[in-house]
Amino acid sequence: MMAHNNKEKVCILGSGNWGTTAARILANNVKSLDNIDKTINMYVYEELIDGKKLTEIINTQHENVKYLPGFKIPENVIAVPDVVEAVKDANLIVIVMPHQFVKSVLETIKPHIIPSKTKVLSLIKGVVITPKGTVTVSNLIKENLGIHDVSVLSGANIANEIADEQFCESTIGYQVEESAKLWQLLFETPNFRLNCINDVIGVELCGALKNVVAIAAGFVDGLKLGNNSKAAIIRIGLVEMRKIAPYFSDSVKGITFLESCGVADLITTCYGGRNRKLAELFVTTGKSMQELEKIHLNGQKLQGYLTAQEVYEFMVERGIVDEFPLFTKIYKICYEGENVASIFCDLKVSLL
Amino acid sequence: MMAHNNKEKVCILGSGNWGTTAARILANNVKSLDNIDKTINMYVYEELIDGKKLTEIINTQHENVKYLPGFKIPENVIAVPDVVEAVKDANLIVIVMPHQFVKSVLETIKPHIIPSKTKVLSLIKGVVITPKGTVTVSNLIKENLGIHDVSVLSGANIANEIADEQFCESTIGYQVEESAKLWQLLFETPNFRLNCINDVIGVELCGALKNVVAIAAGFVDGLKLGNNSKAAIIRIGLVEMRKIAPYFSDSVKGITFLESCGVADLITTCYGGRNRKLAELFVTTGKSMQELEKIHLNGQKLQGYLTAQEVYEFMVERGIVDEFPLFTKIYKICYEGENVASIFCDLKVSLL
Numbered sequence: 001m002m003a004h005n006n007k008e009k010v011c012i013l014g015s016g017n018w019g020t021t022a023a024r025i026l027a028n029n030v031k032s033l034d035n036i037d038k039t040i041n042m043y044v045y046e047e048l049i050d051g052k053k054l055t056e057i058i059n060t061q062h063e064n065v066k067y068l069p070g071f072k073i074p075e076n077v078i079a080v081p082d083v084v085e086a087v088k089d090a091n092l093i094v095i096v097m098p099h100q101f102v103k104s105v106l107e108t109i110k111p112h113i114i115p116s117k118t119k120v121l122s123l124i125k126g127v128v129i130t131p132k133g134t135v136t137v138s139n140l141i142k143e144n145l146g147i148h149d150v151s152v153l154s155g156a157n158i159a160n161e162i163a164d165e166q167f168c169e170s171t172i173g174y175q176v177e178e179s180a181k182l183w184q185l186l187f188e189t190p191n192f193r194l195n196c197i198n199d200v201i202g203v204e205l206c207g208a209l210k211n212v213v214a215i216a217a218g219f220v221d222g223l224k225l226g227n228n229s230k231a232a233i234i235r236i237g238l239v240e241m242r243k244i245a246p247y248f249s250d251s252v253k254g255i256t257f258l259e260s261c262g263v264a265d266l267i268t269t270c271y272g273g274r275n276r277k278l279a280e281l282f283v284t285t286g287k288s289m290q291e292l293e294k295i296h297l298n299g300q301k302l303q304g305y306l307t308a309q310e311v312y313e314f315m316v317e318r319g320i321v322d323e324f325p326l327f328t329k330i331y332k333i334c335y336e337g338e339n340v341a342s343i344f345c346d347l348k349v350s351l352l
Numbered sequence: 353m354m355a356h357n358n359k360e361k362v363c364i365l366g367s368g369n370w371g372t373t374a375a376r377i378l379a380n381n382v383k384s385l386d387n388i389d390k391t392i393n394m395y396v397y398e399e400l401i402d403g404k405k406l407t408e409i410i411n412t413q414h415e416n417v418k419y420l421p422g423f424k425i426p427e428n429v430i431a432v433p434d435v436v437e438a439v440k441d442a443n444l445i446v447i448v449m450p451h452q453f454v455k456s457v458l459e460t461i462k463p464h465i466i467p468s469k470t471k472v473l474s475l476i477k478g479v480v481i482t483p484k485g486t487v488t489v490s491n492l493i494k495e496n497l498g499i500h501d502v503s504v505l506s507g508a509n510i511a512n513e514i515a516d517e518q519f520c521e522s523t524i525g526y527q528v529e530e531s532a533k534l535w536q537l538l539f540e541t542p543n544f545r546l547n548c549i550n551d552v553i554g555v556e557l558c559g560a561l562k563n564v565v566a567i568a569a570g571f572v573d574g575l576k577l578g579n580n581s582k583a584a585i586i587r588i589g590l591v592e593m594r595k596i597a598p599y600f601s602d603s604v605k606g607i608t609f610l611e612s613c614g615v616a617d618l619i620t621t622c623y624g625g626r627n628r629k630l631a632e633l634f635v636t637t638g639k640s641m642q643e644l645e646k647i648h649l650n651g652q653k654l655q656g657y658l659t660a661q662e663v664y665e666f667m668v669e670r671g672i673v674d675e676f677p678l679f680t681k682i683y684k685i686c687y688e689g690e691n692v693a694s695i696f697c698d699l700k701v702s703l704l
Contacts, residue, residue, distance in 0.1 A: 156583040166577050167696040169584040193584075193699065225518050227620045231508040232521040232545075235616035242610075258594075264587035267619060268579045344519040347545065 009037040010186065011090035013083060013105060014097035015044040015058070018123060020068040021159040022096055022187070027074035029186050036092075036186070043086035043105075044079045045097075055079040071163045084112050091117050092182070099126030099137055106144035115147045119179045121172075122152045127208035129310035131317035134248050136204045138173075149176045151183055152200055154207045155260030156268040157192070165191045171261035172196045173203030195259055201249045202256035206241065210266040211304030212311060213237030216330050217270035218279025219340050229344075234270050236326050236347055238263060244311070244327070247318060275304035283340050308334055361389040362538065363442035365435060365457060366449035367396040367410070370475060372420040373511040374448055374539070379426035381538050388444075388538070395438035395457075396431045397449075407431040423515045436464050443469045444534070451478030451489055458496035467499045471531045473524075474504045479560035481662035483669035486600050488556045490525075501528045503535055504552055506559045507612035508620040509544070517543045523613035524548045525555030547611055553601045554608035558593065562618040563656030564663060565589030568682050569622035570631025571692050581696075586622050588678050588699055590615060596663070596679070599670060627656035635692050660686055 010030065012023050023042045030036045044055045049066055058064055058079035062072055080086040087093060087109045095102065102124065120141050128135040138150045155170030162168050172187075172194055174180030180196040188194045197203065216237060220230045238257060245252040256262055270276055278292045285292075289305050312331035315321045321328050325346050332338040362382065364375050375394045382388045396407045401418055409417055410431035414424055432438040439445060439461045447454065454476065472493050480487040490502045507522030514520050524539075524546055526532030532548040540546045549555065568589060572582045590609060597604040608614055622628055630644045637644075641657050664683035667673045673680050677698050684690040 156580045156587070158578070158580055161578045161580050167581045167584060167699075169580075169587065191696065226510070226513045227624045228508045228510055228513050228521075228616075229519045231616040231620040232519060232612065234619060235508070235521065235610070235612060238615065239610060258587070258591060260584065260587060263590065263615065264580075264583040267586060268583040271623075272579045344543065347519075 007035055007037045008092055009039075009090045010092040010094065011041040011043070011086050012094040012096065013043040013086060013109075014095065014123075015042050015054075015064060015067065015079065016097070017067045017159040019096040020064040020071075020073065021163045022094060022123060023077045024071065024073055024163065025189060025192065026094070026186055027077045029189070030076070031074075033185060037089075038076050040077050041080045041086040041088070041090065042077050043083045044081055045101075046081040053081070055081045068159065068163060083108055087112055091119065092186070093118060093120045094123065095120060095137075095141065096123035099124050102126075102137060102140060103144060106141060110145055113145060113147075115145060118145065118147050119149045119176070119182070120145065120147065120151070121183050122150065123154075125154060125204075125207040127204050127307075129208065129248075129307060129314050131313045133314075134201070134205070136201060138200050138204060149179050150200065151175070151180055152203050153183070153187065153194070154203050154265065156264035157260075162192055165189075167191050167193075169193045169195070169260035169264060171203050171256070171259040173200040173256070173261070174198055175200055197253065197256055197259055199251065199253045199256045202245060202252040203259075203261045205245050205248060205252065206256065206259075206261040206265060208303075208307050209241040209244070209311070210237075210269045211275045212308045212327060212330055213241065213266060213304075214269040214273060214275035215279040215304040215308060215334065216326060216343060218276040218281075219283055219330075219333065219343050221276065222280040222283025223341065230270070232347075233326070233343075234266060237270075238266055240324050240326050241266070244315075244320075244324060247314075247320065275302060278302050279304070282334075289334055305334055359387055359389045360444055360534075361391075361442045362444040362446065363393040363395070363438050364446040364448065365395040365438060365461075366447060366475075367394050367406075367416060367419065367431065368449070369419045369511040371448040372416040372423075372425065373515045374446060374475060375429045376423065376425055376515065377541060377544065378446070378538055379429045381541070382428070383426075385537060389441075390428050392429050393432045393438040393440070393442065394429050395435045396433055397453075398433040405433070407433045420511070420515060435460055439464055443471065444538070445470060445472045446475065447472060447493065448475035451476050454478075454489060454492060455496060458493060462497055465497065465499075467497060470497065470499050471501045471528070471534070472497065472499065472503070473535050474502065475506075476504075477506060477556075477559040479556050479659075481560065481600075481659065481666050483665045485666075486553070486557070488553060490552050490556060501531050502552065503527070503532055504555050505535070505539065505546070506555050506617065508616035509612075514544055519543050519545075521545045521547070521612035521616060523555055523608070523611040525552040525608070525613070526550055527552055549605065549608055549611055551603065551605045551608045554597060554604040555611075555613045557597050557600060557604065558608065558613040558617060560655075560659050561593040561596070561663070562589075562621045563627045564660045564679060564682055565593065565618060565656075566621040566625060566627035567631040567656040567660060567686065568678060568695060570628040570633075571635055571682075571685065571695055573628065574632040574635025575693065582622070584699075585678070585695075586618060589622075590618055592676050592678050593618070596667075596672075596676060599666075599672065627654060630654050631656070634686075641686055657686055
């Protein structure tokens with residue numbers, strides 16, 4: 001199901017802030033890639049902006065006025081409101097949408113792709129940790145599309161900073177090296193540098209676990225402690241992330257934690273972002289996390305708060321609570337009323 | 353040369369901000385350690401404060417009014433103005449003083465110690481990198497005292513935050529494990545946690561190289577870039593630190609860079625500290641580093657700026673410049689007038 005001209009063809013499913021940014025990069029990069037079709041379909045969940053369809057605005061004004069205002073989109077990006085139409089002829093599918101929508105989109109497109117020829121790259125951060133293990137977006141894609149060539153891209157990046165051409169890095173976690181190299185060609189720019197690593201689940205786990213550590217970083221800020229206390233928490237968090245990962249999958253590599261998806265995304269999440277912010281407010285306002293979610297996130301769940309519980313239940317199931325004093329403390333402070341100042345008690349973590 | 357009661361005896365050479373903080377910890381910890389003499393001599397470079405000797409002030413008011421005002425020093429710390437008197441009967445020597453004074457102090461005490469029974473712990477960050485390799489404080493101590501049992505302590509800590517009992521960590525790099533365990537007993541508190549690692553030179557290298565990376569972090573701040581650019585620079589810096597270390601010594605361990613002396617000290621130095629600050633001013637004021645040193649450091653050398661040159665000369669000598677694009681860029685921006693915005697060009701670093 002390649003393009004009629006026998007070239008490979010990219011499509012992108014999702015058109016939010018990050019999706020639109022990714023589409024801009026792809027559209028510029030394909031211009032100089034011989035074997036890739038120059039047109040990129042972008043699936044846009046249709047909505048009306050001042051009475052006008054968002055797809056029409058994008059296809060005429062070449063700007064996503066709702067999710068990435070102020071940045072021109074190259075004209076070779078075609079906004080398509082129908083996901084089946086969007087994936088037509090495409091063998092390179094980029095998925096970037098809120099993860100609660102992923103499953104139904106996968107079911108919709110499945111009859112319209114050729115599994116053996118399709119490569120998917122997921123830009124979605126969304127790992128659900130259960131007492132038995134993990135459900136990752138890459139697995140969801142593999143199972144629902146019946147394909148095995150799924151890569152993920154994750155790292156210390158924010159769509160607007162990339163759109164603004166500030167220097168950022170990211171990590172591609174792959175299962176098929178040749179595909180990773182292709183995704184790298186499609187996505188890399190002088191200001192957006194990519195490293196590839198053969199560790200899909202490691203990259204995905206980093207994206208989930210860093211949010212838990214950011215809760216602790218927010219506690220440190222709320223306690224008005226200095227740079228060194230915060231650096232200590234970030235370090236211990238990194239060590240616990242690296243140490244718990246093999247319990248989820250033997251294949252996780254230690255080196256992944258030194259990639260952008262690991263230490264860099266952790267740092268940036270511990271200095272900015274809403275997990276850190278709400279945890280700080282938890283300390284300074286005395287409000288519960290649920291209250292703070294209501295006030296600041298319209299009742300949406302705070303990712304790090306949710307993942308902290310999932311990680312704890314997993315550790316209980318495996319009988320490894322004692323090996324992860326920071327993860328345990330975060331859970332107990334968030335859910336069992338332990339004093340936030342106790343975060344530093346018993347933080348004795350070995351690297352092994 | 354143990355104490356007359358056959359107990360081991362600690363002394364501390366140096367009484368600045370960090371030395372005084374260390375003395376307070378030691379003095380409290382020895383109270384509950386059976387085999388350690390309860391009195392701790394602290395060598396104080398004598399000076400007059402409002403006409404009164406600093407040693408007398410410390411021994412009567414139990415406060416170092418000049419270097420750590422506001423914090424009581426336990427009465428079992430005895431300030432001693434003569435370094436030979438200070439080391440008398442001591443077999444556990446802690447050295448914490450500006451590194452330009454170390455050599456003469458070592459020569460002075462050498463006839464008064466028993467090399468085979470003496471353990472030294474250095475709290476000094478000071479590595480000189482030459483085109484041929486490194487001259488570290490631990491080596492200086494070994495050579496000048498003729499001993500081999502030298503450990504070093506380094507990490508993300510600032511004396512005042514430790515004195516203030518904010519949670520901090522540090523790393524003990526050791527050659528003799530039993531000694532490291534003893535130093536850990538002597539120094540650890542609930543708020544000052546120590547890990548021991550069999551890698552003296554690795555710990556010392558981290559303390560030097562992180563200052564070079566902090567120069568790059570300051571550039572990013574000066575360029576008014578966001579959190580992700582900064583996290584990328586910190587990450588690449590960490591990778592280059594880890595990658596260059598084995599060129600100095602085969603014995604360096606990769607895991608050391610995940611200890612407090614590594615990633616944590618790097619983070620804290622890239623968010624605070626004068627290396628970062630002066631590099632930011634370098635960008636925002638357009639002044640040269642030498643000018644900034646004159647204005648802000650009374651002409652004293654900025655450590656990261658100096659080390660950047662030393663590292664570059666070492667890389668040239670070894671023919672490995674191309675493997676370290678960030679270290680190279682920092683040098684060229686500081687010393688060869690390259691545009692600071694070029695810091696992100698060619699930053700393609702592999703972990704191997």
